[in-house]
Amino acid sequence: MSAMPSAAAKSPETYDVVVVGAGFAGMYMLHRLRGQGMTARVYEQGSGVGGTWYWNRYPGARCDVESMQYSYSFSEELQQEWDWSERYAPQAEILKYANHVADRFDLRRDIQFDTRVDSAEFDETTSLWSVTTSDGKTVTAKFVVLATGCLSNARMPDIKGLDQFKGKVYHTGHWPHETIDFTGQRVGVIGTGSSGIQSVPVIAEQASHLTVFQRTANFSIPARNASLTEQERQKFRANYPEIRRFAREVAKNGIYTEMPDRGALDDGDNERRAKYEARWNRGGLTFMSVYNNLALDKVANDTAANFVRDKIAEIVKDPDTAKLLQPNNHPIGSKRICIDTDYFATFNRPNVTLVDIRSNPIEEITENAVRVAGKNYEVDALVLATGFDAMTGSVAKIDIKGRDGQTLNQKWAAGPRTYLGLMSAGFPNLFVITGPGSPSVLSNMIVSIEQHVDWIADCLAYIRDRGLDTMEAATEAEDQWVDHVNEVASTTLYPQANSWYMGANVPGKPRIFMPYIGGVGPYRQICNDVAAKGYEGFVMERAEMTRKLAAS
Numbered sequence: 001m002s003a004m005p006s007a008a009a010k011s012p013e014t015y016d017v018v019v020v021g022a023g024f025a026g027m028y029m030l031h032r033l034r035g036q037g038m039t040a041r042v043y044e045q046g047s048g049v050g051g052t053w054y055w056n057r058y059p060g061a062r063c064d065v066e067s068m069q070y071s072y073s074f075s076e077e078l079q080q081e082w083d084w085s086e087r088y089a090p091q092a093e094i095l096k097y098a099n100h101v102a103d104r105f106d107l108r109r110d111i112q113f114d115t116r117v118d119s120a121e122f123d124e125t126t127s128l129w130s131v132t133t134s135d136g137k138t139v140t141a142k143f144v145v146l147a148t149g150c151l152s153n154a155r156m157p158d159i160k161g162l163d164q165f166k167g168k169v170y171h172t173g174h175w176p177h178e179t180i181d182f183t184g185q186r187v188g189v190i191g192t193g194s195s196g197i198q199s200v201p202v203i204a205e206q207a208s209h210l211t212v213f214q215r216t217a218n219f220s221i222p223a224r225n226a227s228l229t230e231q232e233r234q235k236f237r238a239n240y241p242e243i244r245r246f247a248r249e250v251a252k253n254g255i256y257t258e259m260p261d262r263g264a265l266d267d268g269d270n271e272r273r274a275k276y277e278a279r280w281n282r283g284g285l286t287f288m289s290v291y292n293n294l295a296l297d298k299v300a301n302d303t304a305a306n307f308v309r310d311k312i313a314e315i316v317k318d319p320d321t322a323k324l325l326q327p328n329n330h331p332i333g334s335k336r337i338c339i340d341t342d343y344f345a346t347f348n349r350p351n352v353t354l355v356d357i358r359s360n361p362i363e364e365i366t367e368n369a370v371r372v373a374g375k376n377y378e379v380d381a382l383v384l385a386t387g388f389d390a391m392t393g394s395v396a397k398i399d400i401k402g403r404d405g406q407t408l409n410q411k412w413a414a415g416p417r418t419y420l421g422l423m424s425a426g427f428p429n430l431f432v433i434t435g436p437g438s439p440s441v442l443s444n445m446i447v448s449i450e451q452h453v454d455w456i457a458d459c460l461a462y463i464r465d466r467g468l469d470t471m472e473a474a475t476e477a478e479d480q481w482v483d484h485v486n487e488v489a490s491t492t493l494y495p496q497a498n499s500w501y502m503g504a505n506v507p508g509k510p511r512i513f514m515p516y517i518g519g520v521g522p523y524r525q526i527c528n529d530v531a532a533k534g535y536e537g538f539v540m541e542r543a544e545m546t547r548k549l550a551a552s
Contacts, residue, residue, distance in 0.1 A: 015039045017460070018131045018141040020117045020398070022107075023051015024098065025433040025449045026147035028074065031105050032457035038464075041141075042111040043133055049111070050098035051149050053091055057175035058195055058383070059202035061091035064285055064339045065444045067228070068236045069256060071097070073244045074450060078104065080237055088225045088284075088339075119399040120144050122428060127469045129429065142469075143429045145456060148395055157190065157386045161365040171384045172199060182206040188370050188379035190362070192218055196385030197338045201346045203383065211353045211377045213362065213370060217327040219308050220338035224283025247447050252519040254439070254447035257286040263293035264300035276307040288333045295333055295492050295517075305332040315344040321354050331493040336441065353377070395432070402427035416514060419473035419481045419537055420527055422452065428472040431456050436514040437485050443520050451520075455527050459535065468540045477537030488518045 017033055019026050022044035033040040046054045063070045067084035082097060089097070102108055116134035123130060132138045156162075156171065170180065172195035187207040189196055192214045204210045236243070243256045250259065264272060279287045293300045309326040316322035325344060346352055360373040369376035400408040403426045411417065411426060418424050421438025422431055433452045434440040440448055463471055489495055494517060516523055530536050 012130075012137075013041070013139040014128075015041045015139060015141045017041075017143045017145060018043065018117075018120075018129065018139065019145045019147055021051060021147035021149060022046075022049045022102075022111050022113070023054070023147060023149050024072070024446060025149070025453065026051070026111075026145075027098070027101055027105075027107055028072065028450060028453045029145055029147055029433065029456070030107055030110055031074070032453055033460075034110075036457060036461055036464075038460065040110055041139065042107075042147075043115045043117050043131075044111055044113050045116045047113050048095075048099065049102045049107070050095045051147075053094040053098060055174055056172065056195070057091055057177065058170070058172040058199045058385075059180070060198035060200075060341070061172075061175075061195070062088045062198060062223070062225070063094060064088070064194070064223075065255060065446075066284065067093075068233070069243070069247065069444055070094070070446055072101065072446060072450065073240070076240075079240055083233060084228055086225055086227055088223050117398055119401070120430075121401040122403065122430070124403060127428070143431065143460060145431045145433065146395055146398075146435070147433045148398075157384060159190075159362055159365055164367055165365050165382060166367045167379065168381045169384065170381070171386070172196070182381060184208050185380040186378055187211070187381050187383060188213060188377060189383045189385055190357075190370075191385030192216065193385060194218075194336065194338045196383075197340045197343045199383065199385060200352075201340070201342045204346045204349055204352050207351065209351045209353070211355060211370070211379060212347075213355050213357045213372070214324065215357050215361075216329065217325050218335065218338055219305070219327050219332045220340045220343055221280065221285070221287045221308070222283045223339040223341050224281070225341060247444060247520070248451065248524060249521045251521070253285075253442060254444035254520040255285065257289050260289055260292040262291060263297065264291040264303045265293075265297075266291075272303060273307065276304065280307075280311065284339055285337060288337060295331075295494065298331060298493060301331045301333070301493055308332060312344050315348075317348050321347050324354055324356050331496055334492075334494045334496055395435075400427065400430070402430070417478055417482050419478040420530065421516060422455070422527075423471070423473040423538070425473040425475045425478045428470040430472075431459075437481060438516050439518075439520050439523050440515045442515045442517055447520060451524055451527070455531065458531065462531075462535070463540065466540075467542065469542050471535070471538050471540045474537055474539050481537075485516050488516070492517055 016038040017040040019029050019040055019042040022042050026042050026044070027049060030040055030042050048054055066087055067089040070089070071082065072078055078101065082100065085093060117131060118134055119132045121130045128140045128142060129144045130138055130140055131144065170176070182203055183206045185207055186209045187203055188211045189200055189203065190213045192212065197218065197220050200210065200212055246256050247254045251257065267275065275290050279290050288294055290304070291300060294304050312326050313322045316325060325347065347354055355372055355377065357372055363371045365371070366376065369378045396409055402408065406426055408424065408427060411424065416436035418432065418435055418437040421435040421440065424430070433456070434445065434448050438448065438452065459471070
């Protein structure tokens with residue numbers, strides 16, 4: 001039954017839960033809330049569902065997790081009925097899947113599209129949140145769940161003259177919905193992270209000339225994408241129970257693959273190279289699962305990094321270009337490893353130029369060119385593959401006020417602080433899905449999303465069944481968790497890279513390792529244990545108790 005009042009009522013609409021974002025996290029959260037008989041309203045800035053896959057429509061956009069694993073597991077019927085066409089689904093197919101889910105579970109009637117959440121303020125006298133949206137409306141809710149996504153706040157670079165450029169400018173994270181054809185155009189791509197690496201080969205096939213401006217060379221493994229046969233799909237479906245169990249409980253990153261039983265230095269040179277070669281030929285993120293110490297031991301890591309550097313040198317014909325494309329300032333895997341289709345081979349094309357902007361940064365952008373080291377590279381269109389203000393950027397855009405008027409941005413000014421990546425002390429009844437301090441971007445996102453949504457849904461039922469009003473992270477538990485997240489990260493090679501995991505791609509952003517690197521399985525067990533102990537580390541109160549304490 002809807003909690004919405006009649007049109008004549010003067011009081012604002014009231015819901016049990018307001019969910020911000022209608023990507024994979026927001027859609028599943030809505031489905032679970034409905035199943036518990038809770039009223040919910042989802043606000044989505046875009047005109048449709050899909051989140052990341054609604055916005056990221058750049059040429060070559062694909063998921064780097066295999067389609068059969070990058071999918072919901074909560075519905076057996078959904079798992080069995082949907083046919084993925086390729087090993088790595090393209091953006092359009094993932095968006096089609098998201099729309100299928102929205103239709104199948106009739107989710108749209110509780111989602112308001114084209115609506116941004118501008119602010120959310122907690123009222124300590126009523127224990128309710130007031131949520132104000134871009135259409136000028138304010139609604140109230142007992143709980144707010146931020147399903148805003150980790151990679152949904154596109155970062156525009158601060159480059160002199162960008163606003164003077166007369167040609168078209170596109171950002172990979174905010175791509176137009178119509179097809180963009182670069183045929184006959186001179187195109188400049190700035191950035192060689194994942195979106196740049198995926199888009200460059202496609203744009204190169206269209207453009208009369210493509211100039212790639214690279215600040216940081218990145219490790220990339222071939223995707224080896226291919227069409228899926230019905231036999232392959234059925235084999236996977238038949239094994240789904242074990243695949244899902246393994247992803248949740250065993251795999252560190254939530255991806256089903258063989259688990260290594262040894263370190264890189266336990267094998268001889270020839271055997272080790274043969275194993276790397278086999279994984280290179282298979283393709284995909286599981287390259288980093290060849291050995292169990294590649295993220296821990298620099299000497300071991302070097303064996304994998306050198307293998308990939310050698311591959312780049314084999315593929316790229318010009319030695320100077322190959323050298324520029326070989327990463328040398330971070331251990332392999334310490335920045336999210338990329339997967340590609342013919343990325344390095346693209347630099348053998350006569351219409352592609354690589355420009356190093358690490359040794360010579362972009363001086364300025366003119367009306368029709370990008371100037372580097374005094375030379376103008378003339379372009380008709382610019383593609384900004386400059387990434388995201390990751391993990392916290394989408395949350396930071398909302399003015400969130402908790403207890404005593406403190407904003408979440410003020411609290412997180414020196415870096416995000418959460419307990420389990422789920423809640424932040426001083427902000428009662430405010431949950432974050434795959435927030436900083438959880439495995440999040442270090443994992444198969446759907447696995448982590450489902451775990452968080454299930455945990456939050458169970459928690460809300462617990463609160464309701466016991467007549468509780470507020471729940472928030474205890475400061476001491478939060479401090480201990482932040483210390484634990486950083487302590488675990490420090491035992492790995494990850495902090496050695498200036499990555500978006502550390503916030504290093506955003507000038508002025510505090511350097512703190514944001515995701516939890518302890519693994520999906522151990523993290524899930526920690527969350528389950530916390531819940532089993534009556535939500536240990538969280539403070540739960542009844543409103544009358546709070547008022548009595550305030551009056552005394």
